[in-house]
Amino acid sequence: MRRKPLRLSIKTNLIVFFTAFNTGLLLLLYLVGANWYNENQRGQMDAFLHTETSGIVSAISTFMGHEYIGASGLADPFQDPDFSRYLAAFLSQRLNSPAMYNTTLMIADANDRLISVSNRALNLDPRSLTDNRARIHDRKRLENGAELFSVEYDRLDYRVLQTSLKLEGRVIASVRLACLLDPLIKSSVEFMLLTCLFILFSLIINTASGIFLVTRILSPIRDMNTVMNSITEKNLNSRLELLPGNDEVSTLAGTFNHTLDRIEKAYRSQEQLVSDLSHQLRTPLTSMRGAVELGMQKARSVEDYQAILEDNLVGIDRITGLVNTMLTLAKLDGHIESLRYESCDLVKLLEETIGELAPLWEEKAIGFKYRYRFYRNHRIEEFEAENTIAPVVPSFVTDLFIIEVDTLRFKQAIINLLDNAYKHTPREGLISIELYREVTGEARFFRFVIANSGIPIPAADLPQLFTPFYQGVRPLDGTEEGARGFGLGLSICRRIIEMHKGKIRAFNPVSGGAAFEIILPVKQTDAATELA
Incomplete structure (x- = not known):
């Protein structure tokens, strides 16, 4: 060995x-x-x-x-x-x-x-x-x-x-x-003897000083090790004491504390996720079990058994959808999947996505209003269109909204936001799509807003909207509680936008309704295409 x-x-x-x-x-x-x-x-x-x-x-x-x-x-x-x-x-x-x-x-x-x-x-x-x-x-x-x-x-x-x-x-x-x-x-010989005595005395002093200095320098690290070893899932809120100054030990302690913050946040998020998931699964499983037990109490007709099986199939589909959505969120949170950036025509992507969801808009007779604002010829110009799902946009406008994104992931975020707008828009309501290309000093970014004419979001719900499983205002599409979503769509949106180094927020426009705004930085390749 x-x-x-x-x-x-x-x-x-x-x-x-x-x-x-x-x-x-x-x-x-x-x-x-x-x-x-x-x-x-x-x-x-x-x-x-x-x-x-x-x-x-x-x-x-x-x-x-x-x-x-x-x-x-x-x-x-x-x-x-x-x-x-x-x-x-x-x-x-x-x-x-x-x-x-x-x-x-x-x-x-x-x-x-x-x-x-x-x-x-x-x-x-x-x-x-x-x-x-x-x-x-x-x-x-x-x-x-x-x-x-x-x-x-x-x-x-x-x-x-x-x-x-x-x-x-x-x-x-x-x-x-x-x-x-x-x-x-x-x-x-006398000189060498005296020198040897001096060297021996100096070595003793230097060794003692070295032991003292090294012990003192490493003392904070030893304390950090003690604190780190004492941290368990029961006391994740423990933190290292930050020493005065800006030396390597203080930086290391700050890094440890930052790491502990992320670990605690991830652990609490996992606890909350497991709790929410068990709660979400308990309702359909209980309903399915109750239906099966009810059907077994006495002999029933074929139609009754078929109805029970159909209800259970709906419940199974809901559980499958929940698990798939949870897996998507877990992959995004865990950075398991990396983004595949490519040039994307944002105007065309919106047109395709809205067109694919046309049956939803027709069901509630929802109208659309488009507003694209940009800087051209040293002045701000706008393109507007309404009462149409697919407006005819000039090519010079679409050329200004070419961005570098992961098209599939970004489209998923748009679908989630449009689905949310559909649920909260009243019949014959209006959904507004706004695009802005803005330049502020050296910063260049896109602003993308999806607003609906439904009821405003309560102020108490605004900070919680992107929390997994959080469901605030009841949808206006007339769906029953069991047919509602899982409260994960906006969480997935936020994670996708953050992976693109962007930001997303919810707000209530002054004109009424509710809106979601996405801000994306213009990548270096886009920045080369300056507006005239």
Whole structure:
């Protein structure tokens, strides 16, 4: 069985990353600092050796000037008693003068015979410079033939500067000035120890600070998790506390609250839907059961049984219609079906739909009035027609009302609105169809109004008209209660219009009756067709 990889929590990952990043950064700074410190110390020692050696060579060269040469009658100045006394006094003075480093001075003649050595406290054996056991490294050439190098001899390290002593262009001696490297090494070790202690202390402080900061940052998320886990169907109204500010955590809390609002709304809608559906099914099922039980109480004629079966068939058809309508509404609410946009001639679509429902209008002798308003030639124009189901509309008018919609779905919404208008329009009444193409600043939209001459909608019913199963004013078509609709047509209309990014509302015109208005935005492809 394959083991799942270990996944650390966000808090642990952040702390580990924070600590590792700081550790790496401090180690990098430590390496850079240690290297800089060592180079700086070595540079100071080399500069000291160079300065001291230059002074020594200058002093000896001055003494060995022309005014002293031959004064004692000796060809070799190193055999001159005056030079020997001068050199002894110079070395004594040098030993007693303060210096940055303890040094050993060695002077050898041209044949590399040692003439003088000062400050043997460094334990530098002159043979260390020529002995095969000595390890000479880190050589560095300087100007005037001088040379810097390090010597490791008898487990001690020295830094040596060697230069030549010339007289009249002839090398007569060599001067070597050496410093013991132990103080430099000890200083570097002390620096590294102090730096390590500082890094360790910094890591402890940074880790503790990281744990504190990460815990504080993630504390609202932990509280959010607690609240989210406590939410059930019994307390869907619980919400997360919104923190002050506009950071990511506050945005996340607001998103969670918005999601909870939608979940609660969907859950309540589902509860209401199930309740309404059970109520709607209970009436026809009870009626059908009662008719069957009544028919079984005693023997009846064939005609009676046929009447019972016909009534039950009507009830079954009603239940089937209810279920199909519910499925349509569920698909629209659940976004199961996507819209298939296409160019649609709205005037022609209205003409076809109204023509298909002609038997309804003829049954109640309902008349139609059309009013299309648009902007043309820099002025508002209108087309009007009445007392006809299919008016002759000029082509330039129909061209102005080409929209991008899902034709089948939009036609379904129009049918529902026309059916609603039919039910609430009195005999020999009037249905008005109004189309407007309007431009307000940068906004372009269509307004589509279907009004009827029936009784106005009660003010109390207006906010509830688009609620599923809501049935307000009783229709004026004379239908019985059992033959009425389910109260889902307007809900389906609203969902279809909202899917088209539009709006729908019901209102009572000043002239009387009731009306429904649809507002649809003009899509980008339509906006290219500007009115002249």
